[in-house]
Amino acid sequence: MNAARAARVRLGGVDLLRLGVFGLRTRPGRVVLSALGIAIGIAAMIAVVGISSSSKAQLDQVLDALGTNVLTATQAQGFGDAPPLPSTALESALRQDDVQSAAAVGTVADGAVYRNEFIPTAETKGIGVMAAWGDVAEVLGGELASGQWLDDSAVAPEQIVLGANAAKALGINRVRPNARVWMGGQWVQVVGVLAPIELAEDLDNQVFVPRSFAAELGFDGSPSAVYARVDPERVPQARDVLASAIRPGSPQDVGVTRPTDALAAKNATDDSFTGLLVGIGAVALLVGGIGVANTMVITVLERRAEVGVRRALGARRRNIRDQFLVESLLLSSLGGVAGVVIGVGVTAVFAFGQGWPIAIPLWAVSGGLGATVVIGGVSGLYPATRAARIPPTSALAAV
Amino acid sequence: MTIPVVTLRGVTKTYGDVGALRGVTLDVAAGELVAVVGPSGSGKSTMLNIIGTLDRPSDGTVTIAGNDVATMSDDALSALRAEHIGFVFQHFHLQAGATASENVADGLLYAGMGRRERHRRAVDALKRVGLGHRVDRRPNQLSGGEKQRVAIARALVGDPAILLADEPTGALDSASGSAILALLRELNAAGTTVLVITHDLDLAVSLPRQVRMRDGLVEHDSADAAEGTARASAADLAFAIGGGR
Numbered sequence: 097m098n099a100a101r102a103a104r105v106r107l108g109g110v111d112l113l114r115l116g117v118f119g120l121r122t123r124p125g126r127v128v129l130s131a132l133g134i135a136i137g138i139a140a141m142i143a144v145v146g147i148s149s150s151s152k153a154q155l156d157q158v159l160d161a162l163g164t165n166v167l168t169a170t171q172a173q174g175f176g177d178a179p180p181l182p183s184t185a186l187e188s189a190l191r192q193d194d195v196q197s198a199a200a201v202g203t204v205a206d207g208a209v210y211r212n213e214f215i216p217t218a219e220t221k222g223i224g225v226m227a228a229w230g231d232v233a234e235v236l237g238g239e240l241a242s243g244q245w246l247d248d249s250a251v252a253p254e255q256i257v258l259g260a261n262a263a264k265a266l267g268i269n270r271v272r273p274n275a276r277v278w279m280g281g282q283w284v285q286v287v288g289v290l291a292p293i294e295l296a297e298d299l300d301n302q303v304f305v306p307r308s309f310a311a312e313l314g315f316d317g318s319p320s321a322v323y324a325r326v327d328p329e330r331v332p333q334a335r336d337v338l339a340s341a342i343r344p345g346s347p348q349d350v351g352v353t354r355p356t357d358a359l360a361a362k363n364a365t366d367d368s369f370t371g372l373l374v375g376i377g378a379v380a381l382l383v384g385g386i387g388v389a390n391t392m393v394i395t396v397l398e399r400r401a402e403v404g405v406r407r408a409l410g411a412r413r414r415n416i417r418d419q420f421l422v423e424s425l426l427l428s429s430l431g432g433v434a435g436v437v438i439g440v441g442v443t444a445v446f447a448f449g450q451g452w453p454i455a456i457p458l459w460a461v462s463g464g465l466g467a468t469v470v471i472g473g474v475s476g477l478y479p480a481t482r483a484a485r486i487p488p489t490s491a492l493a494a495v
Numbered sequence: 496m497t498i499p500v501v502t503l504r505g506v507t508k509t510y511g512d513v514g515a516l517r518g519v520t521l522d523v524a525a526g527e528l529v530a531v532v533g534p535s536g537s538g539k540s541t542m543l544n545i546i547g548t549l550d551r552p553s554d555g556t557v558t559i560a561g562n563d564v565a566t567m568s569d570d571a572l573s574a575l576r577a578e579h580i581g582f583v584f585q586h587f588h589l590q591a592g593a594t595a596s597e598n599v600a601d602g603l604l605y606a607g608m609g610r611r612e613r614h615r616r617a618v619d620a621l622k623r624v625g626l627g628h629r630v631d632r633r634p635n636q637l638s639g640g641e642k643q644r645v646a647i648a649r650a651l652v653g654d655p656a657i658l659l660a661d662e663p664t665g666a667l668d669s670a671s672g673s674a675i676l677a678l679l680r681e682l683n684a685a686g687t688t689v690l691v692i693t694h695d696l697d698l699a700v701s702l703p704r705q706v707r708m709r710d711g712l713v714e715h716d717s718a719d720a721a722e723g724t725a726r727a728s729a730a731d732l733a734f735a736i737g738g739g740r
Contacts, residue, residue, distance in 0.1 A: 107605075108610075110610065117592075118590055118591075119592075121592040122591045401586075401588055402588070402590070404549075405582075405584070406601075406605075407576075408549060408582040409582070409602055410575075410578070410604075410606060410653075411577075411604070411605045412573040413569060413570075487550075488550070489544050489549045491584060492540055492544060492549070492661055
């Protein structure tokens with residue numbers, strides 16, 4: 097009698113897997129339906145994480161292209177009234193070693209631009225007029241959709257460059273000989289139309305004129321913003337230097353920001369939304385897990401006879417428990433794998449549609465699959481324990 | 496008598512107030528072919544469960560292949576079943592998704608044997624029951640008689656000390672039924688101890704030994720009758736009175 101030896105027998109992984117596959121194969125419809133819950137949960141989470149990280153990858157590409165070494169100096173925003181930037185701000189900035197190139201704009205307070213002389217004065221369409229020092233577009237990494245930038249000489253002809261949104265509002269999409277706007281009681285030739293500037297979206301709604309023309313329109317000569325492209329290795333130092341260069345006596349009156357920080361921050365606010373969607377995915381996953389548990393409970397009820405037969409063939413309680421546990425694991429893993437495939441597919445389609453790079457973090461995929469294993473184990477535990485408790489006499493009792 | 500494979504001594508089984516077995520004493524020797532007959536509720540299925548160690552007696556001693564069941568743990572009983580007892584059920588109870596050889600190999604699954612060896616023995620067992628040509632068929636591709644042969648092969652494959660068959664022809668037409676009976680005789684002739692439960696009296700009479708049950712007691716055992724052992728009957732009676740109290 098070697099029952100003592102046999103009593104220690106545990107089934108190998110291959111045998112357990114085989115039993116699990118048999119169990120599932122005979123009820124394919126039910127398998128698909130109960131794995132679907134898990135699949136949806138995993139797919140939702142992977143798609144959300146994948147789309148969010150694809151968009152981040154896109155942002156990184158944009159930032160790489162724009163450069164993260166552009167600084168903006170403006171009149172300090174605070175409780176007290178800081179004086180406006182001095183008219184020499186741009187020259188001061190350009191004198192610094194860390195500054196590679198710089199440009200500035202100044203708001204023409206009373207400036208307005210119209211399609212023609214018949215438009216009522218009040219209908220400015222929210223378009224602001226700015227005087228420009230230097231090639232603003234180039235410093236900000238922006239591009240001209242059409243035409244060229246302003247003539248920067250001290251006595252420039254009267255001309256105008258349109259921001260992207262301003263151009264749309266004025267109905268001028270490219271530079272032509274007769275593309276003119278009505279401004280300060282005269283026609284002004286459009287010499288350039290800008291593409292959207294990602295680092296300074298507020299400029300898209302502006303039009304730009306040379307300083308000499310701006311002065312005719314009542315410009316006070318004070319720049320509202322200085323844009324400086326600085327040594328990429330020395331951005332933090334340049335930040336301090338820039339403020340003291342512009343206002344040596346009171347650098348606290350100059351606010352220096354990095355526009356790429358704002359872009360990154362905008363993306364960071366998306367993270368909370370991502371968190372919400374991941375939470376919804378987690379709920380779907382939980383419900384899917386309950387679905388698996390439910391299916392397994394029903395399966396165990398239906399298969400009392402099989403359990404009885406296996407017990408009669410010599411299966412120990414733990415052999416039965418392991419069999420149903422493996423079946424539950426298989427069921428949820430099946431859902432998990434399907435979910436990963438769907439999630440990756442959705443991400444790929446979405447990213448492709450947006451022209452983004454496809455970036456799905458490995459942790460999301462492995463985490464998703466790991467979660468299904470945990471769910472399968474937890475969901476299967478109770479049904480498997482119940483199965484193990486089915487008395488061996490069930491084989492004879494069941495008809 | 497030769498070595499006993501099954502020994503029941505004063506076995507009772509009560510479910511609540513109902514005495515399903517009320518003191519059964521029975522010996523089955525190696526190599527016997529025994530029919531257990533009796534009407535529904537006579538306790539024959541309960542006795543089969545107890546001989547098969549699927550259930551424990553309320554009282555009395557049960558010894559299977561030399562093992563006293565009372566002292567054994569659930570795991571040890573499982574191992575005992577895996578190694579020494581083969582079951583054949585009225586409704587076959589084959590795994591639907593698995594082939595004939597996989598079903599038969601499952602009879603060795605819990606005996607701690609390698610996969611390849613299990614498959615080899617399964618094919619041998621299928622040949623013994625005349626299904627060497629149906630090895631890769633699924634149950635739904637087999638006739639009722641063939642299914643029962645697969646089930647018998649599954650019971651046999653572990654080379655059990657005793658084969659317990661519960662109404663093995665109950666779900667079959669008469670031609671398939673007699674073929675199955677012939678197979679059981681053949682296996683018995685080759686040395687397997689077989690105990691068949693049936694309510695078919697004609698079938699029972701055709702077997703060498705009949706045990707007739709009624710109301711949880713052995714009413715008649717042809718082995719006792721042949722040996723004319725009034726002593727045994729008296730002992731049965733004594734246990735019956737004791738157990739039925």
